[in-house]
Amino acid sequence: MKSASVEPTMFDISDYLMTNFEGYDITSDLNVTPRVGLAAASLTLMVRGLTTANHSKIKVVAFSSSTRSAQELYECLLAVNNQDTVFGIFEYMSPDDVETAIRQFRYGPKTAVIICDRSGELGLNFHFAQGIVHLDLPLSPARLEQRIGRIDRFGRRQEIIRQRVIIPSDENRSPWLAWYELLKSAFKIFDQSISEVHFVLDELEQDIVLALYREGSAGLKEMTIPVGQELDQERQRLDEQYALDRLATDEEEAITLFTSLKETDGNEHHLAKTVDQWLQRVLQFSHMYAPYVGHNVFTYRWNEQKTLVPQWPWRIFLMDGLDRKDERRFITYHRAVAKQHSEVALMRPGFSLIDRIERFMIWDDRGSAFATWRMDPGWLVSERGEWMGFRLCYVIEADIGLIAEMLSNHIEPHLIPSIRRRTDGFLPPWTEMLHIDLDFQEVNDSELLTILTRSYFSTPNDTGQRDYNLGSRHKALFGLIDPQAFIDLCRQVRKQSEEIVRNSSRFLERTRQANQRTRQELEIRNDRLRQRNEAIFRETGDRDPNIDMEIAINEAIIKGVTQPRVHLDSIGFFIVADYPPDEVMGDE
Numbered sequence: 001m002k003s004a005s006v007e008p009t010m011f012d013i014s015d016y017l018m019t020n021f022e023g024y025d026i027t028s029d030l031n032v033t034p035r036v037g038l039a040a041a042s043l044t045l046m047v048r049g050l051t052t053a054n055h056s057k058i059k060v061v062a063f064s065s066s067t068r069s070a071q072e073l074y075e076c077l078l079a080v081n082n083q084d085t086v087f088g089i090f091e092y093m094s095p096d097d098v099e100t101a102i103r104q105f106r107y108g109p110k111t112a113v114i115i116c117d118r119s120g121e122l123g124l125n126f127h128f129a130q131g132i133v134h135l136d137l138p139l140s141p142a143r144l145e146q147r148i149g150r151i152d153r154f155g156r157r158q159e160i161i162r163q164r165v166i167i168p169s170d171e172n173r174s175p176w177l178a179w180y181e182l183l184k185s186a187f188k189i190f191d192q193s194i195s196e197v198h199f200v201l202d203e204l205e206q207d208i209v210l211a212l213y214r215e216g217s218a219g220l221k222e223m224t225i226p227v228g229q230e231l232d233q234e235r236q237r238l239d240e241q242y243a244l245d246r247l248a249t250d251e252e253e254a255i256t257l258f259t260s261l262k263e264t265d266g267n268e269h270h271l272a273k274t275v276d277q278w279l280q281r282v283l284q285f286s287h288m289y290a291p292y293v294g295h296n297v298f299t300y301r302w303n304e305q306k307t308l309v310p311q312w313p314w315r316i317f318l319m320d321g322l323d324r325k326d327e328r329r330f331i332t333y334h335r336a337v338a339k340q341h342s343e344v345a346l347m348r349p350g351f352s353l354i355d356r357i358e359r360f361m362i363w364d365d366r367g368s369a370f371a372t373w374r375m376d377p378g379w380l381v382s383e384r385g386e387w388m389g390f391r392l393c394y395v396i397e398a399d400i401g402l403i404a405e406m407l408s409n410h411i412e413p414h415l416i417p418s419i420r421r422r423t424d425g426f427l428p429p430w431t432e433m434l435h436i437d438l439d440f441q442e443v444n445d446s447e448l449l450t451i452l453t454r455s456y457f458s459t460p461n462d463t464g465q466r467d468y469n470l471g472s473r474h475k476a477l478f479g480l481i482d483p484q485a486f487i488d489l490c491r492q493v494r495k496q497s498e499e500i501v502r503n504s505s506r507f508l509e510r511t512r513q514a515n516q517r518t519r520q521e522l523e524i525r526n527d528r529l530r531q532r533n534e535a536i537f538r539e540t541g542d543r544d545p546n547i548d549m550e551i552a553i554n555e556a557i558i559k560g561v562t563q564p565r566v567h568l569d570s571i572g573f574f575i576v577a578d579y580p581p582d583e584v585m586g587d588e
Contacts (some may be wrong), residue, residue, distance in 0.1 A: 021081055040080075047113065051111060058131070059112055060133065063135060070088065072234040087112060133163075136167075139205075148161070167179075167180055183219075184230065197234045199544070276334060286302070318356050319448060320353075330344045371575075374465075375464075376465050390489075392568060392571050397565055398423045426557065433504075452576070476581030494568065532547060533551075
């Protein structure tokens with residue numbers, strides 16, 4: 001993140017004439033304090049400046065430590081601007097109200113500002129905003145880091161964040177000006193992240209408060225050099241530690257993983273084809289291209305007559321990723337398009353529609369068990385007899401259920417998805433599809449595999465191939481196999497096939513590599529964290545709970561990767577013959 005020039009604005013500014021964002025003077029009877037008037041003027045000036053520079057709708061976020069002050073500013077701005085250009089986030093609001101305010105702020109067609117009290121400093125995502133106004137200056141670098149982190153987040157396309165800080169006075173002896181200069185010069189809080197040095201922040205904050213108490217602004221000024229040196233030494237120590245960790249871990253494997261992720265992300269055509277076929281052709285969501293950027297931007301919408309998903313609870317659950325009359329939801333599979341158009345969401349894992357459709361697929365068991373009569377004129381029953389056997393599809397991944405259970409006392413449940421993505425980096429999920437005959441042997445015959453893996457034909461194709469659903473043709477199925485024997489086979493093949501998967505060379509090699517890389521990286525990291533926590537304990541008498549939590553997460557990830565979950569996703573039974581099932585069913 002790079003910040004534009006950050007200058008403090010003083011309370012004693014003489015001209016804060018009430019105007020709206022467009023610049024027209026407003027006659028208002030509001031009896032506001034100089035502080036609120038100045039804040040309104042500062043926000044308005046930032047909005048106008050950004051609008052002039054970018055010629056587009058502008059989004060600015062303002063933070064205040066006081067709910068009362070934030071509320072007063074919100075009401076002041078609301079009195080002189082349109083209702084759809086001023087929004088607020090306050091501690092008394094429900095999560096749904098907060099989400100609604102953020103959505104309207106982000107996707108509204110006009111330039112807008114949003115005023116947040118202290119509750120808005122954590123957990124919210126304003127990566128689309130262009131500027132920040134700090135309505136006060138907390139005596140905590142970590143809180144300022146959190147504020148800036150609401151905007152400087154993954155997914156941000158703009159390099160510069162414009163910031164403005166309001167302080168009470170710019171007199172030479174003002175402690176607020178001294179604190180601002182210390183933040184700017186020593187912490188460099190407005191130009192770079194300090195998250196990597198958070199282990200030394202508590203001690204530095206204590207020293208700063210003590211210097212302010214003893215010597216006022218002069219004490220803060222004297223802290224500039226030692227604080228800067230302490231932070232530089234901590235960053236250097238972390239760089240050296242990182243270099244040692246690289247030597248202790250297999251860096252080549254990490255590079256290979258990153259390359260694989262980059263290649264997967266770059267294969268946009270394949271991603272678009274597979275996901276769109278599922279959403280549009282299988283689940284029957286309506287699909288419509290947007291009236292710009294060719295066929296690269298589109299929308300998905302719930303179709304009352306066609307969508308093959310139960311209305312309750314899935315329509316509400318999927319709403320955030322779907323297009324609606326009251327809220328347009330443009331989507332693209334192309335990263336370059338998303339970078340050029342801020343209102344267009346990128347279709348990738350992590351986007352709400354992708355993640356929530358995954359939840360639906362886990363819930364929906366259609367297609368997880370089936371029986372098919374596959375007629376193929378090329379399979380001569382007179383020579384080879386009817387073939388019968390199973391297709392089983394397994395999903396292999398880290399045991400996220402075990403990880404969640406181990407962390408149940410350490411983290412909130414909503415953090416599990418992010419930990420899962422981190423875990424997937426060590427053991428990327430994959431699928432194994434097996435075809436097993438009635439002797440529980442894996443099928444290797446290329447001709448038979450070609451027949452078994454071809455597409456499903458509900459009507460005859462040019463070569464006479466056709467498939468019949470045996471769910472409604474039990475007589476054809478049990479005309480060739482005894483019902484009780486069939487039940488026993490299903491039970492046995494479930495056990496035998498999982499053993500085949502777990503004993504396969506691909507499973508053993510992939511899990512071996514994942515186990516080795518996970519243990520190397522996370523066990524070393526945990527050793528370093530424990531040493532740091534012990535040092536903190538010796539100095540303060542208390543251990544850092546954040547470090548304890550990070551250690552617990554790493555230990556859970558190691559356990560989940562070393563004990564992967566082999567999940568049977570679907571099982572099917574096939575009968576291959578050169579005649580239709582009617583010949584077995586007779587008059588049925």
